[in-house]
Amino acid sequence: MYCVRQITEDCWWLGASDRRLALFENVYPIPQGISYNSYLVLDEKTVLLDTADAAVGKQFFENLEHLLAGRKLDYVIVNHMEPDHAATLDELLRRFPEVQIVGNAKTLTMIGQFFDGDVSGQFVSVKEGETLTTGRHTFTFVMAPMVHWPETMVTYDAQEKILFSADAFGTFGALNGNIFADEVNFERDWLDDARRYYANIVGKYGVQVQNLLKKAAGLDIQYLCPLHGPIWRENIGWFVEKYQRWGSWMPEEQAVVIVYGSIYGHTQNAAEILAAQLAEKGVRNITMYDASKTDPSYLVSEAFRCSHLVVASATYNAGIYTPVETFLLELKAHALQNRTVALIENGTWAPQSGRLMGEIFASMKNVTVLEDTVSLKSSVKEPQRRSLLALADTLAQTL
Ligand code: FEO
Numbered sequence: 001m002y003c004v005r006q007i008t009e010d011c012w013w014l015g016a017s018d019r020r021l022a023l024f025e026n027v028y029p030i031p032q033g034i035s036y037n038s039y040l041v042l043d044e045k046t047v048l049l050d051t052a053d054a055a056v057g058k059q060f061f062e063n064l065e066h067l068l069a070g071r072k073l074d075y076v077i078v079n080h081m082e083p084d085h086a087a088t089l090d091e092l093l094r095r096f097p098e099v100q101i102v103g104n105a106k107t108l109t110m111i112g113q114f115f116d117g118d119v120s121g122q123f124v125s126v127k128e129g130e131t132l133t134t135g136r137h138t139f140t141f142v143m144a145p146m147v148h149w150p151e152t153m154v155t156y157d158a159q160e161k162i163l164f165s166a167d168a169f170g171t172f173g174a175l176n177g178n179i180f181a182d183e184v185n186f187e188r189d190w191l192d193d194a195r196r197y198y199a200n201i202v203g204k205y206g207v208q209v210q211n212l213l214k215k216a217a218g219l220d221i222q223y224l225c226p227l228h229g230p231i232w233r234e235n236i237g238w239f240v241e242k243y244q245r246w247g248s249w250m251p252e253e254q255a256v257v258i259v260y261g262s263i264y265g266h267t268q269n270a271a272e273i274l275a276a277q278l279a280e281k282g283v284r285n286i287t288m289y290d291a292s293k294t295d296p297s298y299l300v301s302e303a304f305r306c307s308h309l310v311v312a313s314a315t316y317n318a319g320i321y322t323p324v325e326t327f328l329l330e331l332k333a334h335a336l337q338n339r340t341v342a343l344i345e346n347g348t349w350a351p352q353s354g355r356l357m358g359e360i361f362a363s364m365k366n367v368t369v370l371e372d373t374v375s376l377k378s379s380v381k382e383p384q385r386r387s388l389l390a391l392a393d394t395l396a397q398t399l
Pocket residue numbers: 080082084085148149167227228
């Protein structure tokens with residue numbers, strides 16, 4: 001049975017949620033599920049904005065058939081070709097063989113790569129700033145390459161002042177009846193997953209995100225409709241400000257996150273001593289994670305939130321303890337910048353994780369590694385405890 005919600009007079013949400021999927025993109029845990037948003041504008045012509053993941057295809061088509069109520073589908077605008085939105089495009093073409101597909105040149109190439117058959121005869125190729133008028137509505141197409149794929153574009157409807165923003169402004173998490181951000185406590189219940197989605201999915205492409213934000217700044221946006229998660233119709237500037245910070249790799253908060261990799265607990269002990277001393281110095285809201293049992297996507301997200309990182313690692317196979325190394329390589333892959341870092345290393349006979357961690361951070365832009373790396377040999381003794389207190393002092397002074 002159909003399950004849809006109305007957004008504006010002409011625009012409807014016809015997406016669906018998946019609470020069964022364990023890993024988004026087969027890599028990121030999504031304990032709260034995921035929504036695949038799709039939108040339909042009922043004008044003199046009918047306009048679908050993106051399809052949906054195959055997992056919710058049955059629901060999506062029931063929703064679409066209901067909203068069309070026997071009308072034909074005139075256009076499908078393909079803002080993004082990643083299969084979580086476009087996997088059902090071929091089924092859409094079977095059901096509506098006369099639909100005009102709107103996208104850019106790269107979209108057409110990708111349709112050919114993902115599907116069989118030639119759709120060039122029904123493809124309307126658009127470029128930056130070009131428009132499509134469907135009656136009352138005029139849609140303007142704005143290219144958003146690498147937010148999140150090269151073909152990605154966003155679509156602005158001047159009639160109802162809606163920005164269909166593709167993956168931008170999306171978040172992990174299923175929609176639970178409330179499809180609008182103002183219907184939920186977004187800051188309490190969604191922001192962490194929004195940040196984790198941003199950092200891991202789009203985080204590498206901050207420059208391109210900033211380019212998109214500059215273009216969007218010139219639009220009067222009353223509704224922000226992403227492909228995942230809640231729709232924004234109030235307080236849009238608050239969420240845009242988050243994107244400005246994340247997109248420029250500026251920390252969201254002056255805060256310390258500690259990530260440790262500890263085999264028998266001694267490296268953890270050093271991290272705990274440092275954290276306690278930071279607390280004594282007045283540092284509040286310290287977060288600490290065991291890299292061995294925390295999915296890297298959460299650690300990357302915390303690194304995007306916090307101004308200061310403490311990383312503690314055992315030496316393992318003459319290198320960085322693997323879970324910590326994975327975390328650091330993820331930070332590098334997502335081009336993290338503008339952070340202050342303190343390091344703790346451990347090694348029973350040849351500690352060198354500190355030097356190796358420092359080398360990874362040295363390859364990142366505008367990351368300051370504090371000089372006084374604390375080096376343990378097996379466990380914390382009194383000299384190392386004093387070194388940890390000194391490191392806490394230095395760290396606290398930079399906050
Ligand atoms: Fe939600 Fe890049 O796809």
